[in-house]
Amino acid sequence: MKRTTIEDVAKKAGVGKVTVSYVLNGHSAVARISESTQQRVRAAAHELNYRPNALARMLSTKRTNVLAVVFQRGHFFAGWSGFTSEVMRGVSTAAVDIGYDLMMHTRDLPAEEEADALADGRIDGALVLRDEGDPLVCGLAKRDLPCVQFFSRGHSDLPFVDADNYSGGRMATRHLIELGHRRIAMVRGPQRSHSSNDRFVGYRDALEGAAIGVAPERVVSIPSGQSDMEPLRRLMMSPDRPTALFFWSDEVALACMPMLRELGLRIPEDVSLVGFDSLTACDRAVPALTSVRQPIFEMAAQATRLLGALASKENVEQHQVLVPLSLDVRRSTAPTLAS
Missing domain, CATH: 3.40.50.2300 (Response regulator)
Known part of the structure; x- marks a missing residue:
């Protein structure tokens, strides 16, 4: 069966290939494409069961639509903790919402080699959970790869989402x-x-x-x-x-x-x-x-959305977010018997 092409969608919708590309890649606003035209293109793509070629899209947009989650070496995978589960739930939920896939990065390399490996073109940005002073974040920044530190702000001049x-x-x-x-x-x-x-x-x-x-x-x-x-x-x-x-x-x-x-x-x-x-x-x-x-889930989701915006070169007003906390009083605290 012949694979549906972008030309087929353009012909069906009565527009040019460039217009189809703009609509399906989320750049309608940049090209000032009307809402009615966008709907016509999407309807044609759906009717023809059109699936964009990921490699071709990557070559044309210079984007992979993949974000890496970079864990502390050996720390998070010593055991899949409740904290880690909440982090990944927040990251994955937000990634789906903003149209990104995820790659979990766990390679144990010297900092410069690790930064080179992450900045080799396979990802659009990195979410970094590393201890204060870890040189990877600076290494990524030097290579112009968007990155967000979360649950950390060891490099205070770079983007982060952290708790107070x-x-x-x-x-x-x-x-x-x-x-x-x-x-x-x-x-x-x-x-x-x-x-x-x-x-x-x-x-x-x-x-x-x-x-x-x-x-x-x-x-x-x-x-x-x-x-x-x-x-x-x-x-x-x-x-x-x-x-x-x-x-x-x-x-x-x-x-x-x-x-x-x-x-x-x-x-x-x-x-x-x-x-x-x-x-x-x-x-x-x-x-x-x-x-x-x-709020681990919310913080992880917020960090993911921030990274997605940076990777898409959107205008982001707040690059650094410090999240306020609250106290859940349960049954493990009580007045001291002396009082």
Whole structure:
């Protein structure tokens, strides 16, 4: 059976091939093509079951309609987390809406080689989830490949969509202070994570604002739910153990809850817990976990739309977006018994 061509569509619609190309490639406004002509072209294409040749379109438009999602090396695929699932749900939903396909990039290469691989013409832009200071983002910018950092802003002069982690950390700590807690510990993430570091600064400032101050022994590091929990175990076995814990992520908080119970500690009667992200798993926890809500799905979708606009060379007024957060109070926090 003969494949339908753009010439067939043009003849059916009574227009030229260039007009068909403009309409089907989304450039009707640029060419000032009337709505009635656009409808006629689309109807002809639908009736003839016309499918544009992707390679020919790429050669003519110099675009692939593919965006890459670039994960942290080894981090996101150590386990498909609730956070990662929400990220990909937001990215894929927005990509469909704006007409892009996705490529997941997981190659472990030196930064310059990785930037070369991504900028070889296969993609129109890259969404980058990398730790602060990762050189890839600058490498892509030098190669004129549109990129958006999301859940990160390690390169502050480049486009990003990120959470207001500082305000989130302060909000969580103030909630515990308002419940009467004074011995409030924080479980931090990786030292290289700007998200964890900003949340710590918010925690510190909230304590200092309440004339409490940070006790160094009450700050421990557990980078992931698979990490060693012994530092927190030792802290919670000390004579003046904390009455409240602020975790840098829900996944770490949820992973630590069984260990706290093993120590004979009741949640929230003996120790209140606050997480960060407000994943759906927080509602299923026993007790349900109070957490700072980070709108992960919406942020990922927003980053994808921003990248699509940059890749399409649209006029974008706001290249950098800092998203406000809120607190979901559930059942894992309560007034300290001393109050």
